[in-house]
Amino acid sequence: MVRAVPDTHGEILAAAARQFTVTGYRGTSLQDIAREVGCSKATVLYHFANKEALLAELMAPAIEVLRSLDEQLTGLTGAAAQEVAAQGFVDLAVRFRQEIAVLRGEFPELLCQPAFAHIQEISDRLRDALAGHSDRPGARIAALVLLAGISEACGEFADITDDELRLALLTLVRRAVEPVDALPPQQPTTEDKDS
């Protein structure tokens, strides 16, 4: 085995990702991670300041993509925002299946941690965009169900390729979301209503 550079740091990260998705963040102890890597718990804490820092580094790439999607969304409204949100989120969910699976269960508690600040607001904006910025219950519900469902479900389809999954999810979203054009003309929509 040619293994000049052991890269313990990366191994710990990978093992943590695997364990977190199965047992959850709370349900996985540093001991568990160390056991899978084949090192001591102290070694895990040598490479990472604490358990929270381990999670933060694990989620950093996914969060970065989410942030950039949020930026793309600023200023967009209506059908354009809807489409960008749909494509962006589906792509994000597919690419970071594992990372999202980690966050899945612990969402409400983990959002308090500084590493995940503003995530709630960002996903709120994402949901609004997907709902066509409508406040009708039907649109709001559909958007939230889709976001939550995709987050939940993505981790389950390990047997499906990224492209296939992306396509299926995108067609599902387009079929399920309330189209912003189909709004009953109770409001003229001459300009974007803001605030």
Added chain:
Amino acid sequence: MVRAVPDTHGEILAAAARQFTVTGYRGTSLQDIAREVGCSKATVLYHFANKEALLAELMAPAIEVLRSLDEQLTGLTGAAAQEVAAQGFVDLAVRFRQEIAVLRGEFPELLCQPAFAHIQEISDRLRDALAGHSDRPGARIAALVLLAGISEACGEFADITDDELRLALLTLVRRAVEPVDALPPQQPTTEDKDS
């Protein structure tokens, strides 16, 4: 305060439900529940054999409804099964918003407990029915996303009435699910393919 019957048992149950939905099952200690009720931790364990039994009693009604839905589904196929599954699950999710929110994050771990045996199989059958018993990825993905999304999202809409939520979810499901009739006629479907 006319309080002839303190009903500590019920108060503990209600407090546990509230805490579990916020902090999760793992994240809520018996001490937390006792504190909210205003009794000692020992009292909680006097009324319930252990933490697991508390959760089991909390979820029992929802699980009973899920089981009966599963029974209704036996024998049904195609569009009929699809419709029963959609109506049944939407109704269940709306009625037991809080209970499902409890189970949400801890699903994979809690399924090991004897109180939740067969739940995985039941929800698998439910998903199959919603997918029109098709094995096409699109149908499977849509069904799972809808089930997961509804479970996740139901707890969030405290401001929406049951009837309103039920209607919105049902229309969403009907719009989003791949209709069993729209199957490409690559298979004659003369009779239900089984096994």
Added chain:
DNA sequence: CTTCCATCTGACCGATCGGTCAGGGTCTGA
């Protein structure tokens, strides 16, 4: 050879967890 630094470890810490237990009230019915 010595020094230095990165890596890693076993032993240990305080806190908290779920759960046990002996016993103290309080009410009821004989």
Added chain:
DNA sequence: TCAGACCCTGACCGATCGGTCAGATGGAAG
């Protein structure tokens, strides 16, 4: 009056958690 069922509690238990720390190891630089 007294026995017993019911409800509740403080004190305590072993286990496990995240995290600390002094020191062992080993390779590179001087």
